Amino acid sequence: MTGLPHHEASSALAAVALYSVPAETWHGVRSHAEDCAECRNEFARFEEAVAELATLIPQRAMNLGHAAGIRSRLLMRARSERDAISTTRPREKPDLTRGVASLAGFGTRFTPGSQRAVNASASEPGSAPASSRTQTKWRPPVRLLVVPFLLLLGLGGVQMGRLVRERNLLRAELSTRTSATLPADAERGPESAMHPDLISAVAGPDVQLLALLNRSAQPVGRVFWNPTSSQWTIVTYNLRQPRQGRVFQLWVTDASNQHASLGTFSPDPSGSFSFQVNHAVQDERLLNVSITEERAGGAEAPAGPLIASGAPAP
C-alpha cells in the first residue's frame, strides 16, 4: 500500500475517474488502487461508467483528408520506430559488436547467409520484366560481367543502408547515455559516473548482453556486463514512470540467489535511462538482472513489483 490512506483514496475514486483532480491526486489514488483490490475494482467500474457516457456524444466526422493524413503519419512513425527497434534488438551478440565496430570506423561487416539469399533472389536476372529481356540484345561476355556487377551494387546498397541506420541508432543511444541523469543512489558515488569509453564497455570481447523484458515480454532495456572488469552498462527504454513516492531499483542476483542493488533510478518521460556501475558478481555466476519498483530511497532486498528482468544466455 502506498502512503495515501484508504478512506482518502476511496473518496476520490469517482473524481479521479472523471479526471477532475490535480495530477498529484490522480497519481496518488491510482497508485493506491494498484495495491488495493477494493479501490481497484471500484475504480475500474467508474472508468467504465465514464467511458459509457461517450457513446451518447454526437458523432462528428473528421475532415477526410486530415484523418487520412493523421493515419498515414501515425503508421509511418510506427513503422520507423519498429524498424529502429528491430535493428537494435539484441538477437545475437556479434550483430551489436559489428554495429559498434562500424560506428567507430573499424571492424568488418558480414552479410548473413539468409540476407545474401534474399538479395540474390531479388537480383535474379530472370526476375526482370519479360519485355526488357526480349528487347535488349546482350552479348554473352558483357552479360557475364554486368550481372555480377549489378548484384554487387545491390548488395552494397542494402549493406550501406543498414550500416547508416545502425550507426544513427547507436549515435542516438550514446548521446542519450551521456545526457542521462545519474542514479539517485548516492552511495554509488563516483562509480556511477559515465565511463568515457562507452564503446569498449558495450562491445569488448568479454561483454555479455542481456535483454531486459517487461511482464509482457516486451524489450525495455539492455544490460552490457563485462565479468572481467565487473563493469555494467544499463540502458532502458519504453519504461513507464514509477508511481508517486517510488523509484525503480536495479538488482543483480547471483547463482546463490543473493541480491545486490546496483542503484535506484527514474527514467525520463520517454522511458529512457542509462548508467554505468562497477559491481563484481561472486564467481562470475550471474542468475539474472531485474528491476523492481520500490519506495523512494530503495530497498535492502527486492520487495516491490517486478518491472523487468533479464537472464544471461545459457
Place this chain on the structure above:
Amino acid sequence: MRAGPTSLDSPDDKSASADDEQVEHVTQSATRQLGDVDELALIDRIRERDETALGALYDRWVRSVYSLVFQLLLDPDDAEDVVEDVFWQIWRAASLYDPEENSVGTWILALARRSALERMRNSRRARATERVQMQYLLELASSYAPAEGDQHTSRRRKLVASILRLPPESARILDLAYFGGMLESEIASGVGEEVERVRRRAMHALHGLRGSEIDSEQREMQL
C-alpha cells in the same frame, strides 16, 4: 481473480463522410458487432509492433475519439492534434494495457479524454468557468432516440434512464466534470459547495450510471 470488464461496444467503423460538419448520433448508425476479442487481438499485434494493427484500430475508433475530443475542446485543429497524440500513445503504451482492468474501448476513451483535458487545462482554462451553467448531459439524455439496427439500444436506454434519474445536483457535477473538464476545486467554487461534497456527488452520479442502488439512508449520509 477479478471479473473481466464490461465490454464497451466498438464504434461503427464505416468511412467518414466527406462533409466534416456532418453530425449523427453513434446510436443512429449501424453498429458493427465487434467483440472485445477482436480488439484484444489488435492490441496484441500492436504490442508486437505491427503498425497495420494500429491502422485497423485507428479506423475503428477515430470517429469516436475525435467526437469526444471535439466535444471537449470545441476546436477542430486542437481535436485533430489530440487524436494523433492519442493513437501514438496507444502505439507506445499498448504493453501497459491490462485487459483485466478495462475493455479496450474504455482504455482508449479514457486516454482520449485525459489528453483532451490536459490540452484544455494547459491552454484554455478560462473556458471552464463558461461552463458552470451548462446542462449538456441532460440535453443529451433527453434527446436520445434509439437508432434502427443499434444492437445496444437497451443498454443505452438504461444509461439514459440512469442519467435522467440522477439528482439534479449530481447530474450537474457530472456535467461540469465530464463535459466542462473542470477540476473538482473549480466545480466546488463554481457551485458554491465544498470539495468533499463535490466528490461525494460525483461518486453518487457514477454509482447511478452503473445502476448501483444506494439506499436512501446511505444517500443521505453521502450527500
